[in-house]
Amino acid sequence: xxxxxxxxxxxxxxxGWLRSHPSFSFGEYYDPNRTGFSVMRVCNDDxxxxxxxxxxxxxxxxxxxxxxxxGQIRHEDNLGNSVVSSFGEVxxxxxxxxxxxxxxNASAEEELRLLQLWFMPKERGVTPSYEASRFDTGKxxxxxxxxxxDESSEQVAWIGQNMTIYLSKLEQGKQxxxxxxxxxxxxxLYIIExxxxxxxxxxxxxxxxxxxxxxxxxxxxxxxxxxxxxDLP
Numbered sequence: 484x485x486x487x488x489x490x491x492x493x494x495x496x497x498x499g500w501l502r503s504h505p506s507f508s509f510g511e512y513y514d515p516n517r518t519g520f521s522v523m524r525v526c527n528d529d530x531x532x533x534x535x536x537x538x539x540x541x542x543x544x545x546x547x548x549x550x551x552x553x554g555q556i557r558h559e560d561n562l563g564n565s566v567v568s569s570f571g572e573v574x575x576x577x578x579x580x581x582x583x584x585x586x587x588n589a590s591a592e593e594e595l596r597l598l599q600l601w602f603m604p605k606e607r608g609v610t611p612s613y614e615a616s617r618f619d620t621g622k623x624x625x626x627x628x629x630x631x632x633d634e635s636s637e638q639v640a641w642i643g644q645n646m647t648i649y650l651s652k653l654e655q656g657k658q659x660x661x662x663x664x665x666x667x668x669x670x671x672l673y674i675i676e677x678x679x680x681x682x683x684x685x686x687x688x689x690x691x692x693x694x695x696x697x698x699x700x701x702x703x704x705x706x707x708x709x710x711x712x713x714d715l716p
Contacts, residue, residue: 484696485682488517490689500535504528506673506691520693521669521715522644525601528673528689530594536587542578546602546642548631549574549586550650550711552675554595560584564613571620573630575640579609598673598711604643605633616640623652627659627712649712653679653704661700661712669715670694677708 494512496503503509506526507517518524524545536557549556551570558574559565561583568574576582588595618638622628631648635641642648653659663670672681672692679686680703686692694700702712 484694485684486693487684487686488691488693490687493689493691500532502530504689520671522603522646523600523671523713523715524603525599526671526673526691527599528596528675529599530596531588533588533591533593533595537585539583539585541581541583542576543581544604544607545578546604546644547576547578548598548600548602548640548642548648550598550600550630550648552596552598554593554597555589556595556597557587557589558584558613558615560613562611562613564615566615568615572615572617573640575614575616575631575642577604577609577612577643579604579607579611579643582611582613598675600648600713602642602644602646605645606643609643614640618650623650623709625651625653625657625659627651627661645716647714649714651702651708651710651712653677653702653708653710655704655706657704659702661702661714662698663700663714666696666698670697670700671713671715673711673713675709675711677710678705679703679708679710680705 555569567589627649631640674686
């Protein structure tokens with residue numbers, strides 16, 4: 484089963500310094516029909532003006548992932564971390580028992596675009612932790628590249644939940660298939676750029692899909708597509 488949420492149906496906010504396109508209820512925006520999917524609570528496609536960002540604010544008991552699409556992000560927290568990341572890098576924070584952090588566009592000239600993702604943790608009250616990882620962008624082409632997972636490796640950031648985040652750049656006409664570990668797993672699909680066919684549906688940039696009860700997902704690029712696929716419990 485696949486349920487598609489077109490980009491045009493999503494809420495958008497424009498604060499001047501921030502343009503945000505949330506997939507689920509967030510901040511002042513609330514839709515009782517869009518409060519999350521599986522353990523996923525936030526998927527914001529954010530554009531931050533040069534030098535602007537989010538001042539010091541707290542989090543607890545949440546797995547937070549920032550994926551940079553364009554530009555640079557600066558993260559600082561009360562754990563002592565201060566990191567600047569760009570495309571090809573992922574920032575992951577397990578807020579656990581509590582952490583305070585800031586996120587800013589590190590450039591004074593270039594706009595920042597990033598995906599902000601929040602997930603409920605597998606275990607609450609853990610010691611907070613932070614990680615910045617880098618992946619090989621060349622391996623995105625015509626493949627599903629894991630960038631965050633509970634089974635981490637040198638180029639895959641660890642997360643405290645039974646899930647995996649994949650990124651892919653699929654050439655027009657190319658196909659990929661993905662088989663979750665069981666039909667009970669849930670899949671979240673987000674189209675960053677281009678057009679992608681999935682389970683009989685065609686999705687365009689900004690579209691999302693909730694996919695359940697599939698043993699094999701077939702993905703076809705109607706035109707060159709850059710997308711994110713998340714395997715969830």
